[in-house]
Amino acid sequence: MHELPQQLANGLILGAMYGLIAIGYTMVYGIVQLINFAHGEIFMVGGFGALTVYLALPGGTALMLALPLMLIGGIATSVLVGVAAERFAYRPLREAPRLAPLITAIGLSIALQQAVWKWYPDAKKARTFPQFKSDAYEFWNMTIQRGDLFVLIAAPLCMLGLGLFVSKTRTGRGMQATAQDPDTAKLMGINTDRIIVMAFAIGAAFAGVAAVAYGLRTGEVQFRMGFILGLKAFTAAVLGGIGNIYGAMLGGVVLGLAEALATGYIEEIPGMTQFGGGSWKDVWAFVLLILVLLLRPQGLLGERVADRA
Amino acid sequence: MTALLEVEDLRVAYGKIEAVKGISFSVEAGQVVTLIGTNGAGKTTTLRTLSGLLKPLAGTVRFEGETLTGTPAHKIVKLGLAHSPEGRHIFPRLTITENLQLGAFLRKDAAGIDKDIQRAYDLFPILGERRGQAAGTLSGGEQQMLAMGRALMSRPKLLMLDEPSMGLSPIMMQKIMHTIRELKSNGTTILLVEQNAQAALSLADCGHVMEIGKIVLSGTGQDLLHDESVRKAYLGED
Numbered sequence: 001m002h003e004l005p006q007q008l009a010n011g012l013i014l015g016a017m018y019g020l021i022a023i024g025y026t027m028v029y030g031i032v033q034l035i036n037f038a039h040g041e042i043f044m045v046g047g048f049g050a051l052t053v054y055l056a057l058p059g060g061t062a063l064m065l066a067l068p069l070m071l072i073g074g075i076a077t078s079v080l081v082g083v084a085a086e087r088f089a090y091r092p093l094r095e096a097p098r099l100a101p102l103i104t105a106i107g108l109s110i111a112l113q114q115a116v117w118k119w120y121p122d123a124k125k126a127r128t129f130p131q132f133k134s135d136a137y138e139f140w141n142m143t144i145q146r147g148d149l150f151v152l153i154a155a156p157l158c159m160l161g162l163g164l165f166v167s168k169t170r171t172g173r174g175m176q177a178t179a180q181d182p183d184t185a186k187l188m189g190i191n192t193d194r195i196i197v198m199a200f201a202i203g204a205a206f207a208g209v210a211a212v213a214y215g216l217r218t219g220e221v222q223f224r225m226g227f228i229l230g231l232k233a234f235t236a237a238v239l240g241g242i243g244n245i246y247g248a249m250l251g252g253v254v255l256g257l258a259e260a261l262a263t264g265y266i267e268e269i270p271g272m273t274q275f276g277g278g279s280w281k282d283v284w285a286f287v288l289l290i291l292v293l294l295l296r297p298q299g300l301l302g303e304r305v306a307d308r309a
Numbered sequence: 310m311t312a313l314l315e316v317e318d319l320r321v322a323y324g325k326i327e328a329v330k331g332i333s334f335s336v337e338a339g340q341v342v343t344l345i346g347t348n349g350a351g352k353t354t355t356l357r358t359l360s361g362l363l364k365p366l367a368g369t370v371r372f373e374g375e376t377l378t379g380t381p382a383h384k385i386v387k388l389g390l391a392h393s394p395e396g397r398h399i400f401p402r403l404t405i406t407e408n409l410q411l412g413a414f415l416r417k418d419a420a421g422i423d424k425d426i427q428r429a430y431d432l433f434p435i436l437g438e439r440r441g442q443a444a445g446t447l448s449g450g451e452q453q454m455l456a457m458g459r460a461l462m463s464r465p466k467l468l469m470l471d472e473p474s475m476g477l478s479p480i481m482m483q484k485i486m487h488t489i490r491e492l493k494s495n496g497t498t499i500l501l502v503e504q505n506a507q508a509a510l511s512l513a514d515c516g517h518v519m520e521i522g523k524i525v526l527s528g529t530g531q532d533l534l535h536d537e538s539v540r541k542a543y544l545g546e547d
Binding site for chain 1: 360361362381382383384386387391392394398400401402403407410411412414415459460463
């Protein structure tokens with residue numbers, strides 16, 4: 001249980017998931033300076049969207065065949081909710097004091113949780129998510145479940161795609177311009193409203209992918225799953241430097257690794273035995289956040305805000 | 310013949326404070342028109358309203374005969390009105406080339422864009438030398454060149470320049486003013502807002518003096534340059 005490669009693999013899997021969700025926080029913050037605290041729930045509804053698609057398929061469909069459709073269902077649900085949140089909850093408050101959209105985000109988070117709890121069939125308890133039945137992969141003293149392989153492949157692909165989109169395409173450049181100076185972006189002919197919708201949509205899509213990964217890993221989805229994972233992903237985004245998409249991924253991986261290592265090794269430090277194991281991992285994650293913020297307030301890859309003169 | 314830009318009784322307010330209190334002026338194609346006046350006279354507010362960043366309280370703005378009121382900023386650029394904002398506002402973390410490309414955001418002719426980027430480098434050689442550098446690393450004067458070059462990338466019918474000489478060294482200021490003169494001789498129509506009244510009036514066809522939200526005096530550049538009240542108030546003479 002305490003072998004290093006296994007702990008690293010666990011950390012990486014967890015970190016990839018955090019990173020995918022963190023992208024949503026960081027993109028929205030980068031463009032409209034809003035911490036979308038409902039993003040955890042945008043992630044959560046993606047899980048239920050994917051589950052719904054699976055349940056709609058004929059019984060006995062191989063998971064391998066169902067997975068692409070579930071992925072589409074999860075992404076579509078998250079994007080729909082994310083874009084609707086922007087359009088109907090945040091956009092009317094765009095000129096309002098910063099506190100108003102923030103409170104709205106918290107309210108929306110609770111509302112989405114309760115809506116799923118009340119209206120999704122049997123969602124008052126955790127619902128079973130399909131899992132790969134076949135054997136886990138074993139190599140280099142590591143055991144990797146088939147379901148976990150999904151996030152290890154999906155996260156780098158998503159990141160690569162996003163990186164190329166932002167740096168190479170015309171729309172991506174418009175997105176960077178809007179993040180750096182929204183009024184001037186308008187003067188270039190950029191429809192900043194559209195860019196904002198796109199930032200919400202991309203963030204939500206990544207959350208949808210993460211939700212499928214979460215379901216495959218834990219074998220269930222439940223209405224509260226977005227709360228702690230959303231908080232962790234937000235931590236990852238701040239850790240990496242909020243507003244920076246590569247920072248979000250890096251922050252996720254660093255956080256995931258830190259949790260895995262803390263779970264595995266803290267209890268071996270003399271006198272620290274009671275602070276080890278899984279129950280303390282959240283504490284260590286936030287200790288790491290506090291340390292990084294003390295030593296490097298802008299986050300690992302964050303830039304100082306001063307250049308927005 | 311209708312003017313390229315016609316502004317009629319324009320009023321703009323921030324909340325309850327009226328910053329522009331009913332001004333009218335026009336810009337003919339090929340002209341350089343300048344708005345001068347002290348801080349807080351409403352010059353920048355006027356330009357920001359013309360480019361759609363602010364919504365006017367009342368009044369009409371017509372560009373090539375078409376009413377602009379209510380048109381969002383990103384569509385106004387498409388009509389041919391470019392705005393180089395006060396304080397330059399280049400995109401600091403993008404390269405010089407990327408900044409220029411953003412100026413041509415609405416254009417689809419890749420070859421033409423490349424040609425115009427080259428022309429910006431010819432106009433401002435220093436930008437060409439540093440094309441791969443983040444724009445935030447440029448000096449104030451170089452950033453101003455970039456802001457002007459970027460505004461020209463949309464091939465505007467009317468170029469609005471807001472305080473292009475602000476905060477620049479005298480040498481850099483001369484260089485910028487020289488460039489504006491060059492643009493003028495190429496036939497570019499310019500609406501120039503300046504605190505440096507001397508420089509602005511000496512190259513403008515037509516000028517308007519603004520004071521707390523109103524145009525108090527209008528005339529040709531040369532007339533205003535020799536007007537006694539203007540000399541006293543804005544050119545620092547007793």
